[in-house]
Amino acid sequence: MTYFLRGRSGKPSSACQVKPIQIAHTVDFRSLLMEAETRETQTFIEDETSDVESNILVQQSAAEPSAAQAESSTQKGPLSFKRSHEEGFPEAKKVSGSHRRRRTNRNEKIVAEGHTPHPKAYASILKAATPLETELETSELPATTCGTQALHYTAEEGKDDLHLQELLDDGISCPILDAEERVVGAFCGRVSDPGYLEACQNTYKLFEAAGEHSGLKEDAVDNRRGYFPVINIGITHGKGTRHPVNLHEGKNSPSKYESLAREILHDPSLNRIADFQSSCFKIWSPNVHTYYCENLDKLYKKLPYLRRNFEKSVFPCCAVNCGPKAWTCRHRDSMNLPFGMCAITALGCFDHRKGGHLVLPDLKLIIEFPVGCVILIPSATLIHANIPIQAHETRASFTQFAAGGLFRYIANGFMTEKALQKKDKKKYEQVRAEKKTRWSMGLKLLSKFSELAVSSDPESDNE
Known part of the structure; x- marks a missing residue:
């Protein structure tokens, strides 16, 4: 039998005759590999959940799985070497130095650039997506003249909820397009991993x-979005602040919700x-995601006292809409970047069809x-x-x-x-x-x- 040896370039080099070694069918080669692996005392397996959000999004029905589906989902296919190692040696929890360095480098890249899906995974997501075209003229949405906020919403602006068309989404990623084919929203599904629902x-x-x-x-009655407890956590600027601040940060005395926020x-x-939300943002609005990264990185360097909520999320602020009855009235969040x-991620136990x-x-x-x-x-x-x-429910x-206001503060030279x-x-006149x-720029x-479809094509990288 002739085999070609390949160099680092991948091209065949010299040919040589190789005689395969036949082993008895009774030999469990996988067990031998397992035994050899255990002797490598410095090789351990790291937690699989660290990068699960970079996997392809779930492409399944939005309906909750039936009992039969749930049972079949727990049945595992052929064991990968990594998973067989973990199942055979559950005590292997630590990581080796090389694993730790790779994980650190991977995390640093996510912090600096955001989640970047693999080109094949990206292409698969877009191929399965069903765009929803609307007649929305995004340029006519109520942004303020400064382009960093939106006009406030009053309930009298719309009273036609009962005549709205229903979209019975089937759970597959569905970008929402405006009249100019711009992606102005997206239904992103959820991670295809049972552990993710457990996290929810x-x-x-x-x-x-x-x-x-x-x-x-007590504060819930003052929530203009609905009658439920809510706590905002993170970095903000506006409504009288002289500079960006960390919400619920104790100054001279402890903040009311400081320990709860932590x-x-x-x-x-x-x-x-939070990591998964940020990765969805990167997939469906990569340019705006980059705009966040570049501007907020400048802010963090200029004002090092500001703290990121989540290491791998580009968003500077979050809202915890507490249960058990969190549903919002009609509103716009006009202080956000227009x-x-x-x-948004829904949590709890309810029939989403009703x-x-x-x-x-x-x-x-x-x-x-x-x-x-x-x-x-x-x-x-x-x-x-x-x-x-x-x-x-x-x-x-x-x-x-x-x-x-954060982006306005940055544009003003901090x-x-x-x-x-x-x-x-x-x-000042230049900024004005x-x-x-700024709105047209956005x-x-x-x-x-x-x-997005062109940029996700793996073949486009080779052209």
Whole structure:
């Protein structure tokens, strides 16, 4: 038998005669490999959950799996060497130095650039996606003249909820396109891993307990989005602040919710959901994601006291909408960046066919919103709400977003407009002129579906 030896370039080099060694069929070669592996005392297996969000999104029915489906989903296929090692040696929890370095390098890259899906996975997601075309004129959405906020919403602006067309989404990734084919939102599905749904269940329990915190229940009556406890955590700027601040950070005395906020952010299940939301943002709005990364990185370097909520998420702020009855009234989050995306994940235990839907009056859509799924929308400029759940059901939600004031502060040279006007009038006039074009600049950052399809084609990298 002749074999060609290949060099590092992958091209065949010299040929040589090789006589295969035949072993008895009774020899369990896999067991021998397992035994040899155990003798390598410094080789351990790291946790598989560290990069699960970079996997392809779930492409399954939005309906909860039947008992038969749930049972079949737990049946494992042929053992990979890694999984067979883990199952045979569950005590192997530590990682070797090389594994640790690779994981550190991988995490640092995600922090710097965001989640970057593999080209084949990206292409698979877009191939399976079914774009939803609408007649929305995104350029006519109510952004302010400065381009970093949106106009406030009043309930009188729309009263046609009962005439909205229903979108019975089947769980497959579904980008929402405007009249110019720009992706202005997306139903992103959820991670195809049973452990992810378990993380969602754990996060709901965390939120439900947070809702019982002294003070949150009392503050719920002042929540303009609905009658449920909510706590915003992270970095923001606006409504009278002189510079970006960390919410719930104790200054001279402890903040009312400082310890609660810290407990929430350190929860590993919530971190997993936050990472997945950020990866969805990178997939469906890569240019805006890059805009976040580049600007916020400058902010973190300039003001090192600012703390990221989650290491692998690009979003600077989040909202914990506590259970057990978290559903919102119609509103716009006008303080958010108008061309930015808000990532929303539904949590709890409810029948998504009968309640919890996401209502988008501007698009004349009602979207089924199952537990664990992620939906991206420009929450500053699109009116949105939820349909109430049934009396015996429970629901919470988790959102991530970015305040437009942060980007205005950066554009002003890391100061307020008043401070800039006093310090540098020439620069101030330049910034005022740029404000008039910021909204149109943001619209250009929104990706067209056809552009995403081309950029995700693995063959395009070879051209």
